[in-house]
Amino acid sequence: MLALDLIGWHPKMIYETSALVKQKQHTLRGLDAWIETMLQEGTLPQPVSLTYPNRSLSQNLLTTAKEFEPFTNATRVALKLQHVLGVEEFNVKNPRGWAFPPLLECRASWEIRNGERWSWHRDMTEWQYNPR
Numbered sequence: 001m002l003a004l005d006l007i008g009w010h011p012k013m014i015y016e017t018s019a020l021v022k023q024k025q026h027t028l029r030g031l032d033a034w035i036e037t038m039l040q041e042g043t044l045p046q047p048v049s050l051t052y053p054n055r056s057l058s059q060n061l062l063t064t065a066k067e068f069e070p071f072t073n074a075t076r077v078a079l080k081l082q083h084v085l086g087v088e089e090f091n092v093k094n095p096r097g098w099a100f101p102p103l104l105e106c107r108a109s110w111e112i113r114n115g116e117r118w119s120w121h122r123d124m125t126e127w128q129y130n131p132r
Contacts, residue, residue, distance in 0.1 A: 034068035
């Protein structure tokens with residue numbers, strides 16, 4: 001063992017492998033799991049319109065986020081989306097909402113945040129309109 005070359009190695013170094021990415025994917029919880037689900041499906045909760053499938057009202061986002069993290073609130077959801085995906089606020093007369101960057105940009109931000117190439121189940125390039 002004395003002959004092993006340990007230059008550049010540190011015991012606290014975490015190697016980003018595909019197995020680690022899979023492990024991260026299986027252990028997501030709360031708002032991270034919620035965001036990953038939206039990115040996997042390529043749809044937002046009740047998008048504003050067919051013309052803007054990348055926009056959703058705050059209340060619709062909060063409602064679906066609470067399915068993953070019951071004690072969250074609108075402020076936490078907004079801060080998380082801004083931090084992770086870089087969403088921007090928009091106003092539709094009275095209700096507040098969020099405009100998401102293009103889907104590929106959001107997925108790239110997610111991969112940078114979580115390390116290495118993420119396993120996307122659907123090969124999509126743009127947000128899809130799905131008024132669920």
